[in-house]
Amino acid sequence: SVLQQAGRNPSQKTVNKYWTSQTTTLNFDDFCTILKKEKPATKTELLEAFGKIDADDTGYILHDELYKILTTRGEKMTRDEVSAITKQADFNCSGKLDYNK
Secondary structure (H helix, E strand, O other): OOHHHHHOOOOOOHHHHHHHOOOOOOOOOHHHHHHHOOOOOOOOHHHHHHHHOOOOOOOOHHHHHHHHHHHHOOOOHHHHHHHHHHHHHEOOOEEEOOOOO
16 A cells, blocks of 8 residues: 555565565665665556557557456456546546547
8 A cells, every 4th residue: 555655556466575474564764675676657668558458559448448458467456446547547428548648
């Protein structure tokens, strides 16, 4: 949660790298070290990732398409996690996300 508040979106694999079964606490210096190692995605990286989803190269991703990807690929997200993301995203009235915005 603290990493998310700092603008990161760590996977469970990343969290497990720093918080093991032997970990009981992390101090502020530990937290700062993690932030330096785990950089947030750049705008270019995000646009490239969205571009791979946008097979037709329209500049848009359908809500349903994004939902399917987030709940079935990689580290699968829950309905609630996807819902939280899509509520913040700027989907137009036809259910499309202009990912360049």
